[in-house]
Amino acid sequence: MSQDRPAAPRPRLVVVGSGMAATRLVEELVARRAVATSSTSGGLDVTVLGDEHAPPYNRILLSAVLEGTHRPEALTLRSEEWYAEHGVDLRLGARVLGVDRERRDVMLVDGTLVEYDTLVLATGSIPSLPPIRGLVRMDGSLHEAVHAFRSLADCERLLAALPGSRRAVVVGGGLLGLQVARALGVRGIQTEVVEGAEHLLHQQISAPAGRILTRDLKKLGVAVYTGARAVRLVERTDGSDGPALRLDNGFTLDTDLVVLTAGGRPSTALARGAGLEVRRGIVVDDRLASVTDPSVHALGDCAEHDGRTTGFVPPAWEQAGILAANLSTRLCDESVRYDGTRVVARLRASDLDVAVLGDARAELDAGGEVVEVANPIAGSHRRIVVRDGRIVAATLVGDLSRVGLITQHFDRRTVLGPHEPGELLLPERTGDAGNGAGxxxxxxxxxxxxxxxxxxxxxxxxxxxxxxxxxxxxxxxxxxxxxxxxxxxxxxxxxxxxxxxxxxx
Amino acid sequence: MDATRTHCPYCSLQCGMAISRVATGSAARRVAIEIGPWAEFPVNEGALCRKGWTAGGLRGSRERLTSPMVRDRATGELRTASWDEALDLVARRIAVLQAAHGNDAVAVFGGGGLTNEKAYQLGRFARVALGTSQIDYNGRWCMSSAASAGNQAFGVDRGLPFPLADVEQADVVVLVGSNLAETMPPAARHLDRLRERGGKVVVIDPRLTPTGERADLLLQPVPGTDLALALGVLHLLDAQGAVDEEYVARRTTGFDDVRRAAAAWWPERVERTTGIATDELHALVALLASADKVMVLTARGAEQHAQGTATVLGWIDVALALGMPGKEYAGYGCLTGQGNGQGGREHGQKADQLPGYRMIDDPAARAHVAQVWGVAPESLPGKGRSAYELLDALGQDGGPKALLVHASNIVVSAPNATHVTRRLEALDLLVVCDIVMSETAALADVVLPVTQWAEETGTMTNLEGRVILRQRAVTPPEGVRSDLDVIAGLAERLGSPIPFSTDPEEIFAELGRASAGGKADYSGISYERIVEEQGVFWPCPAAPAGESPHPGTPRMFADSFATPDGRARFVVPEYVGPAEEPDPSYPLHLTTGRVLSQYQSGAQTRRIRDLPDEGAFVEMHPMLAERIGAHDGRPVVVRTRRGELKAPARIVTTIRPDTVFVPFHWVGANRLTNDALDPSSRMPEFKVCAAAVLV
Incomplete structure (x- = not known):
């Protein structure tokens, strides 16, 4: 009956970004057979624009590559062939200059225009540049000894700089900073961490737990300066070649490398330029659509939902699943909604044991109660925040023996008995073994x-x-x-x- | 009196044993069985567990059925009947139902406990005498996920592609979801010898079992997450450069996609999914990466899931990435469960297969088998429903109206058992062949009493793919017939175009011809060879005249896999997780399994006096017991979306605190279990569902 009618043009989906959120989105679309291929009639024409040159890789393992425990080749999540096989037009090294929402196209740096019906912004985050004078040279580039640590290219550049380096200063004592510091330590670099707050991981853990972590790092050969801000990158005073980092407490640390891990912020420049509502991130609704323009979506680190941006992979992947469901079922008007995600952050570094579940501070404000076991002598500090019988947050430092079970209870919102949270922090019961009876x-x-x-x-x-x-x-x-x-x-x-x-x- | 060398009636180990007859009274029929060791049989070397030692206990039991029974229309009660009356009745009603509703109105349900000859004959009976496509068996609920995975990865499904005793010579053995020390105790000797040699044992199980007690490394994951663990292992192997790239390039295809999929399973993600701490995962990978010979063995714990096939494929991927399959004393294997779980799936009682592991939708396979049977290929029906789907369709529109059951106690062993029982009750005709009045027989319209193991001869194929001979040692009680007699009797009454033999050796010879050229080729095996060689491993094709006989195949894959290109295939397993996740109403994981002193639905073992029958229990951790106020030995109620079970609590520190365990030998456990099916093997998700426990 419709044999004479020309096939309707397929809806074009353009994804800006090829990081972990974007990759997951494409995987979910492929799994739902929502991508048009040469052999299928329906589906979306999908184009992925990634500004990095490497095929999509697992970013969160970069510190393991730096540490030497993960082969860089094993980072790749999907090969270029995979995209081609599944009908996805993957363009690497394709940096987007701007989005024209009226004309519904994006312009690349080389002037190419890519038209879309639906646009997904998965632009991730960009490392913050701490206010340290001398980091940036006159021409706007980073001082040669200064490294960011966000991309595979950053990681490769830092790895290439290691052979000629003896010392490094890591600016930022958050999760990434500690991973990088530990990795450099494993590589035999004398490493120092500078953290402006009074203790390490100050956003996640309490001061006593932070002190334990500081001691652990010292044992591993990494020095820690807390409550100290790096203020200026200077020449060394002893006349040797290389820079030194001056701190606001009067110390000056001679170094060969400075690695910036002082956090990042959502990459929102494109969205701003396109006139989309941006607060900290690109503001999206429960369907992950921009509140300004329903044909534009955002997910992952660059998106702000319900006043929150995340910066972690699991919520980004959950969003990817939901967005894929929405994009592939547009016609049935049956959409899945995103309602936020519980976050579990784990420090990935040899011999440093840290797990952070949920937001302990917010849960305490909301009336959560603390069950805590600290043994600074043995180097452990573990705190569980309980509300209505459920584990709503936890910080475990130095002893992760029950992390698996605690995480299960946290994720599943299990209602526990009154003694359980405490017992989860005690050594495991092992039946009648050990009572001496032969x-x-x-x-x-x-x-x-x-x-x-x-x-x-x-x-x-x-x-x-x-x-x-x-x-x-x-x-x-x-x-x-x-x-x-x-x-x-x-x-x-x-x-x-x-x-x-x-x-x- | 000479002892008869034969094999145990229970699990897939098929331990060798020697049966002597002992007169217990003056009457000639009062002959008891005494079981002794057969020390030379290499699988168990004379060892047996208490089930084996006491297997003679049903002999002379008052619970033994010795007469056919027919449900009386007037009273609704079963009354005794003659064999002729019973078989005539069954045949007549089958004819009426098939005339009214077509051939598929009659279905057959077999079992992994049937001999090869019976399994073969049952498939032949269904396809030719009944002309029905509706035949399947309880092996779907046993190792079907491993079978499906083995076919995909290696092009063939043989539980172990090497003799069990090879375990002793490995460096590391990884048991995924196996409690062999309790479910097949004599097998544990091979693990113990491995450890004496300095080899390491890894056990992956949500419970610390007697097998776990032998482990150098025990991982207790959340039930249903074994695949995520396998992906985590692959991730770290690749990250560390421990993949055997040379082997992968030379002997496999498809690794690149697996490698990319595993890149997304970093240890912390695996930890969050499986509950296995990253340092334990690292310890496992360190062990695997440093070993020369790694053996990965899965069992029901990994397989009985709606993702069972993918889970097994994940662990096969691990073995392949390490370069193990085909290497001496290394590789992947499945520890099959039922006595003839292996042979039972090779000879045609599976909905989609013909003898010799031929696929029923393959025209060449149909032509070959039809020629052996002497029927037209187009007369053979096509693919039928898988076990659970078959049961689910009983009495429904378009579903079977009659069911013949051999060697299966569906009421106890099917998942979502309350529903399945209702389906059985909706049938126009239920015929059950059994040795005792099982829970399923009790629902039947016609019950036919059949012989048990020591009373008949036939071959079995054990977990190693070793074809063995169970020999008749005693005369069956009067009034009892073999399933083979039942099949032949019905076939004749139904006017079958071809005759049905009742002689096992004759049937075995035909089975051999039917299997010739198939994957599971038995054509070179004879009863004589089995006896002489202590079993023969398939494939064992018949040698052309004048050539020396094929030696059988104890070890497979040394040079090539059974795929068209000879290479093993890496398959990307997508982790989805259990079909039913805990929620506020059902906050716990329920898993099920066996205890040592019982077997399957317990129809046999519960009737043996010397085996303790303690009934079901609910195993839980003290933390959970304290939370809900349960006390050891006092009753608790386990509730799932499908049913309830009341049983005493057994409080142990050896189980995950978020998981409860119920043994499945007693009525009730399977009222709880989930009937979500694996898309490829059609295995139900016996091993995990969401549950609540109430005091």
Whole structure:
């Protein structure tokens, strides 16, 4: 009936960015068969514009690459061939200059125009430049000793600088800063961390926990200066080549490298330029559409939903799933809504154990109660914030033995009993092992061999292992009772003696 | 009196045993069975568990069925009937139902406990005598996910592609969701010898079991997250450069996509999903990366999920990335569950397969089998419904109206059992062949008493792909017939175009011809060879005249895989997670499994006096017990969206605090379980669902 009608043009989806949020979005669209390919009739024409030159990679593992525990080639999330196979037009090294919402197109630096029906901004965040004089040279470029740590290119540049370097200063004592500092330490670089706040990870953990972390780092050879701001990059005073970083407490740290990890901010320049509402991030509604223009969406680090920006991968991926669902079911008007995500932040660095679940400060303000076990001597500090029986936040430093279970309870909002939060911070119960009772104290009717159903009493009635085997078949099944049987046999002769001795104690 | 060398009636280990007959009274029929060791059989070397030692206990039991029974229309009660009356009745009603509703109105449900001959004959009976496509079996609920994964990755599904004793020679053995020390105790000797040699054992299980007690490294993940763990292992192997690139390039295809997928599973993400702390994951990877010979073995814990196939594929990917499959004393294997779980899936009682592991929709396979059977290829029906889908369709519009059940106790063992029981009750005709009045037999319109293991001869294929012979040691009680007799009797009454033999050896020879050229080729195997060689490993094609016989295939994949290009395939497994996640109303994970002293639905073991029958229990951690006020030994109620079970609490520190465990041998456990199915294997999600526990 419609054979003469030309096929309707396929809706064009343009994604700006090829970071983790954008990659996930494309994966979700492919999984939902929402992308047009040569062999399908419907679906979206999808174009991905990434300004980096590397194919999409796992950004959060860059510090592991720096540390040397992760091969850089193993970072790649999707190859260029994969995009081609699934009908997605991936353009790498394609920096977007501007968005024209009237004409519905984006312009690349080379002047190319890319038209869209739906635009997704997944521009991520950009590292903040701390107010340190001398970081930027007259021509606007960074001082050669100064490194950002956001992209694979940053990581490669820093790795390339390591061979000629002995010392490094990391500016910023947040999660990324500590990972980078530890990685440099593992690489044999004498590393110092400068943090303006009074303690490390000040946004996430309490001062005592921060002090433990400082001590841990010192043990690993990384010096920490807290409550100190770097104010100026200067020449070294001793006449040797290289820069030095002057702090506001009077110290001057000679160094070969300065790594900036003082946080980032949502990359919103494109959105601003296009006249979209931007506060800290690009303001989106529950469908992750811009509140200014429903044909433009934003997700990941650059988006602001319900007054919050996130900066973590799991919420960005959750958003990607929701946006993909919305984009692929536009016609059925059945949309999934985003309602925020619980955040679990983990420090990724060898021999540094930190987990931060939720926002402890906000939960305390909301009436949460603290259950805390600190052992500064052993180097651990663990705090759980509980509200209405649920773990709503937690900070674990130095001892992550129960992190798996605590995270499960946190994620699933499990209502716990009154003793549980405390117990989660104590050593695990291990049954009756360790109470000192050996097999010889087993009562005669206790089953020793489950395979053959043999009790301690029947073993005691035997005089040798051979007799046990022949008469009872104990030890001949899975063999798990062999050591118990041997002990029962060896104690057989002096059981009476032992029983007397036990009574005496 | 000479002892008969045979094999245990229970699990897939098929331990060798020697049966002697002992007269217990003056009457000639009062002959009891005494079970002794058969020390030379290499799988168990004379060892048995208490189930094996006491297996003779059903002999002479008053609960043994010895006469057919037919439900009386007037009273609604079962009454005894003659064999002729019972078989005539069944045949007549089948004919009426098929005339009214078509051939597919009659369905057949088999079991992984049937001998190869019975499984083969049952498939032949369904396709030829009944002309129905509706046949499947409880093996779907056993190792089907591993079977599906093995076919995808290696082009063939044989549980273990090497003898079990090879375990002893590995460097690291990873058991994913296996509690072999309790479910197949004699197998544990191989683990113990491995450890004596200095090898390491890794156990992955939400519970610390007797198998876990043997572990050098025990990981207790959230139920249903084993795949995320496998992806995490792959991630770290690749990150550290521990992938055997030379092997991957030479012997496999598809690794690049797996590598990219694994790049998104960094340790902290795995930790959040699985509950396994990153340092434990690192410890596992360090162990794997440093070992020369790694063996990865999955069992029901990994397989009985709506993502069971993907989970097994994830672990196969690990084994392939390490370059293990095909290497001596290394590789991947599945520890099959049921006695003939392996053989049962090879010879045609699966909805989509013909004998020899041939696919029923393959024209060449149809032509070959039709020729062996002496029927026209186009007379063979096509693909039928998988086990759970078949049961779900019973009595529904377009679904079967009659069901013949062999070697399965559906009421106890099916997931979402309340629903399945209702479906069975909706049938016009339910016929159950069993040795005792099982819960399913009790619902039947006709119950046919059949022989048990020591009373009949037939082959089984154990978890290693070793074809073994169970020999008749005693005369069956009077009034009892073999399933083979039932099949032949019905086929004749239904006017089957081809005859049905009742002689196992004759059937085995035909099975061999039907399997010839298929993946599971038995054509070179004979009863004689099995006895002489302590079993023969398939594939074992018949040798052309004048050539020496094929030796069988104890170890597979040394040179090539069973795929068209000879390479193993990496398949990208997408992690989705359990079909049902905990929520405020059902805040816990429920998992199920076995205990040592019972087997499957317990129809046999619960009737054996010397096996303790303690009933179901609800295993939970003290933290959970304290939260809900449960006390050890006192009853609690487990509730899921599908049903409830009341049983005593068993409070142990060996289980995850967010998980409860219920053994599945007793009625009730499977009223709780989820019937979400794996898209490829059609395996139900027995091993995890959301539950609440109330005091």
């Amino acid at each position: 097999p010889w104290s087993l009562p005669d009717d206790a089953e020793v061999c489950a395979c053959a159903g043999v009790t301690a009493g029947r073993i005691r009635a035997c005089s040798s292992l051979e007799q046990v085997r022949d008469d009872t078949r104990a030890t001949t099944g899975c063999g798990g009772c062999a050591s118990t049987v041997r002990q029962l046999l060896s104690r057989r002769t002096d059981t009476a003696e032992l029983a007397t001795a036990q009574k005496g104690t």
